[in-house]
Amino acid sequence: MVDFLDLRRQHALLRDRLASACERVMARGSFILGEEVVLFEEEFASFLGGGHAVGVASGTDAITLSLMALGIGPGDEVVVPAFTAPPTVVAVCRSGARPVLADIEEGTLNLDPAEAEKVSGPRTRALLPVHLYGNPAPLPDLIQLCEERRLFLLEDACQAHGASLEGRPLGTWGACGSFSFYPTKNLGALGDGGMVVTGDAGLAARVRSLRDYGRSGQHLLDEVGLNSRMDELQAAFLREKLPSLERWNRRRGELASRYLRGIEGLPLQVPRLPTASRPSYHLFPVFTPRRDELAAYLRDRGIGTAVHYPLPIHLQPAFSFLGHRAGDFPRAERAASRALSLPLYPELRDEEAEEVVSALRDFFS
Ligand SMILES: Cc1ncc(COP(=O)(O)O)c(C=O)c1O
Numbered sequence: 568m569v570d571f572l573d574l575r576r577q578h579a580l581l582r583d584r585l586a587s588a589c590e591r592v593m594a595r596g597s598f599i600l601g602e603e604v605v606l607f608e609e610e611f612a613s614f615l616g617g618g619h620a621v622g623v624a625s626g627t628d629a630i631t632l633s634l635m636a637l638g639i640g641p642g643d644e645v646v647v648p649a650f651t652a653p654p655t656v657v658a659v660c661r662s663g664a665r666p667v668l669a670d671i672e673e674g675t676l677n678l679d680p681a682e683a684e685k686v687s688g689p690r691t692r693a694l695l696p697v698h699l700y701g702n703p704a705p706l707p708d709l710i711q712l713c714e715e716r717r718l719f720l721l722e723d724a725c726q727a728h729g730a731s732l733e734g735r736p737l738g739t740w741g742a743c744g745s746f747s748f749y750p751t752k753n754l755g756a757l758g759d760g761g762m763v764v765t766g767d768a769g770l771a772a773r774v775r776s777l778r779d780y781g782r783s784g785q786h787l788l789d790e791v792g793l794n795s796r797m798d799e800l801q802a803a804f805l806r807e808k809l810p811s812l813e814r815w816n817r818r819r820g821e822l823a824s825r826y827l828r829g830i831e832g833l834p835l836q837v838p839r840l841p842t843a844s845r846p847s848y849h850l851f852p853v854f855t856p857r858r859d860e861l862a863a864y865l866r867d868r869g870i871g872t873a874v875h876y877p878l879p880i881h882l883q884p885a886f887s888f889l890g891h892r893a894g895d896f897p898r899a900e901r902a903a904s905r906a907l908s909l910p911l912y913p914e915l916r917d918e919e920a921e922e923v924v925s926a927l928r929d930f931f932s
Contacts, residue, residue, distance in 0.1 A: 569910050569919045571871030574750060576914035578757075581807060585757070588803035595799075600779070603802035610809055611746075611762055614729075615736045619771035621763045622797030623778045626725040626747025629761035630658030630695070632795060633721050633743040636763075636773040637693070639664050644690040645721075648678040650879050650899035651697040655723050656886060658745075659695065667691065668881055668889065670896040672705065674839035679898075680708035687712070693719040698727035698737050700875070701753070701847030702838050706732055706740050713741075721745070725761075728753045729816045730847035737847075738764050743774075748805055753819070753847050754812050756801040815913040819848035822911055822920050826851055829924030833931045836905075850875055853927075854905040861930055862907055868926045872907050879903045 578585065592603060604622045612620040623629050639645065640663035647656055649668040659666040669682040678696040687694075694713055696704035704722075713720045720741030724730075727737040728746060738744025746752075748760035763774045776783055781792030823846075827837070836854040840846060852875060855861055862872050879899035881891035893900065909923055 568869040569871060569915075569922055571873050571908070571910050572751060572912050573914065574755070574912075577912075580914075584807045585804055588807050589800060592799050592803050598799045600796050601799045603799045603806060604797050607797075607802040607806045607809070608762070610806060612764065614809060614812070615739050615764055618739060618764055618766040619768060621765075621771055621774040621778065622802060623761045623763060623774070624795040624797060625759045626723075626745055626749065626761040627654040627658045627661070628778070628793065628795040629725075629745035629747070629763045630655065630721070630723060631661040632774050632777050632793065633745055633763050633765075634659065634662035634664060634693070635777050635792070636770050637719055637721075637742060639692045639719070642690065643692040644688065646678070646683045646686055646691060646694045647880070648697055648699075648899070649881055649896035650676065650876070650902050651699060651723070652725070652876060653880065653883060653885070654725075655695065655697050656880050664692070665690075666880075666886070666889070668891065668896060670898045671902065673898055675702060675705060675841060676700075676838045676898075676902050677702065677704035678709065680705055680712055683709065684712055684716075687716055687718070691716065691718060693721050693742075695721045695723055697723040697725075698730060698847075700838060700852055701726045701728075701730050701849035703727075703730060703732035703737055703841050703844045703846070705841055710740065724764075725749075726752065726849040727847045728849075729812050731845045732841060733843045739766065742767065743770060748801065753816060753849055754805065754808055757804050758798075758801055760797050760801040760805065761795075762797075816847055818913040819911060820846075822915055823848045823851050825917070825920050826909060826911075826924065829921070830927055833927060835927070835931075848911060850908045851911040852906045852908045854902065855907065856905055858905050858907045861927075864930050865923075865926055868922075870923055870926055871910060874906055875908050876906070877903055 724738035725747035777792035
């Protein structure tokens with residue numbers, strides 16, 4: 568048996584540290600926006616090389632709050648890729664802005680700058696590329712488009728903790744970056760959590776207020792915000808895990824190289840990386856028109872897989888109000904019909920990865 572993901576392995580190794588973090592928070596008796604959140608924000612900002620970090624309740628809220636803090640809302644449009652995790656688009660809708668979909672690049676499977684340009688219009692205020700699977704989106708071209716059209720760049724870095732492009736951490740390229748600490752992420756909490764990162768102190772202050780009802784003083788509200796605070800327990804757990812993130816990402820990279828070597832010559836595609844990319848290896852998807860057949864074969868051999876993501880955004884019922892039809896974003900549709908993620912997490916053993924490779928080779932033999 569090779570599980571797609573087994574979070575118990577990581578937590579068994581960290582059990583004592585996590586238990587003492589929990590004790591520490593209980594002993595202090597402060598559970599919301601206390602010392603742990605402040606310290607985790609500082610530590611995460613310094614992990615990304617500086618700037619400001621604001622802890623929030625989830626990655627989805629991190630995106631919504633970033634848009635709200637930039638004054639983007641009803642009447643505005645935000646360009647998003649037609650192939651992403653649905654919460655990227657949910658977050659835009661929650662801000663009141665309208666998501667405008669653009670197709671992905673054939674090779675990287677991330678937002679295509681040429682398509683983003685085509686759908687940008689007078690109401691467009693921002694581009695929201697997603698570093699899908701932890702692979703960098705084509706940021707230099709997207710930034711150029713933002714400069715030409717005077718748009719904000721916001722990064723959905725929810726799958727990209729510790730990844731970089733041209734030596735610069737993902738999440739720090741635009742006006743702000745959003746991270747998720749959903750338990751399955753490269754840096755996962757024992758519950759929900761998220762972070763907004765920005766180099767702009769004023770923007771960070773606005774997110775701090777908006778995550779806390781819109782408060783500017785104990786009993787003073789400047790505007791209507793959300794209740795989206797990171798809680799002390801999650802911050803304490805994440806502080807225990809952050810020092811291991813680099814090592815975990817390296818191990819993910821080793822396993823990804825093992826898979827790449829193992830599947831050489833097989834009719835499986837993998838996403839192309841922009842030059843000078845350092846991915847986070849959040850997921851390891853392969854692409855084949857025989858996806859469902861392959862998934863069933865691997866399941867019969869005791870190997871877990873997952874599909875990220877089976878429906879492109881325009882074919883999700885929730886987004887039917889955007890008025891799209893099948894055929895509108897052919898590259899997104901093709902990716903959604905072919906993607907299959909293989910098991911990839913730091914505690915996966917070499918023998919298990921080899922078992923996956925053997926099964927793949929047998930399937931295509
Ligand atoms: C690309 C992407 N964006 C946004 C999110 C939303 O994050 P969360 O689940 O923490 O709200 C996720 C994770 O679920 C994600 O993978």
